[in-house]
Amino acid sequence: MGAALPQLERKFARFDNARTVADGVEISGYASLFGNLDQGGDSVAPGAYAASLKAHAEAGRSVKMLWQHDPAQPIGVWDEVREDARGLWVKGRLLSDVARGREAAALVTAGALDGLSIGYRTVRAERNEKGHRVLAQLDLWEVSLVTFPMLPDARVGAKGDALPEDICSGIASVFREARAALERKDDAT
Numbered sequence: 001m002g003a004a005l006p007q008l009e010r011k012f013a014r015f016d017n018a019r020t021v022a023d024g025v026e027i028s029g030y031a032s033l034f035g036n037l038d039q040g041g042d043s044v045a046p047g048a049y050a051a052s053l054k055a056h057a058e059a060g061r062s063v064k065m066l067w068q069h070d071p072a073q074p075i076g077v078w079d080e081v082r083e084d085a086r087g088l089w090v091k092g093r094l095l096s097d098v099a100r101g102r103e104a105a106a107l108v109t110a111g112a113l114d115g116l117s118i119g120y121r122t123v124r125a126e127r128n129e130k131g132h133r134v135l136a137q138l139d140l141w142e143v144s145l146v147t148f149p150m151l152p153d154a155r156v157g158a159k160g161d162a163l164p165e166d167i168c169s170g171i172a173s174v175f176r177e178a179r180a181a182l183e184r185k186d187d188a189t
Helices: 051-061 098-110 165-188
Strands: 009-021 025-032 043-045 064-067 070-085 087-095 117-127 133-146
Touching: 025 070, 025 098, 025 117, 051 070, 051 117, 051 133, 070 098, 070 133, 087 098, 087 133
Parallel strands: 043 133, 064 133
Antiparallel strands: 009 025, 009 117, 025 087, 064 070, 070 087, 117 133
16 A cells, blocks of 8 residues: 555635736635635745645646645646735646636636635644644645635635726727717617
């Protein structure tokens, strides 16, 4: 029998925005926010991902983008994963060549799906004075698109390519003129 896999844990957040790009829908946002107590009673300390991100880079590996933490369902690629002062920021593409990626893109664009969740192994954690676990070092395996984020106060602005304001105004004007013309035609008959 093979060796048991280390226990993989998960944390949830919401991503910031989504936009359509040539090869799919681009999403970005914070997969983890430092110091925020999640619904499981844990918080992540600044620098918790540093060693893992460095190891990924040195090995030429990338953090995986999965659907609902299912390793059999990759839905895209993370083009950028980095720590900053606020947390773990990610930017990637939902791939339109993958059926589940297309479904995820449609749900994201419609605003029906807005959560991100990290899949990781705890390397080092401590308990604070209130008994909450502070995750000090994590081995990051994946960041998933999920239905229910663990950090409910992290927000998303999910949308497809937005039309510039002047184009929208122009289109609205054309529709108003067309409606007026149709109403004049109906009044004449």
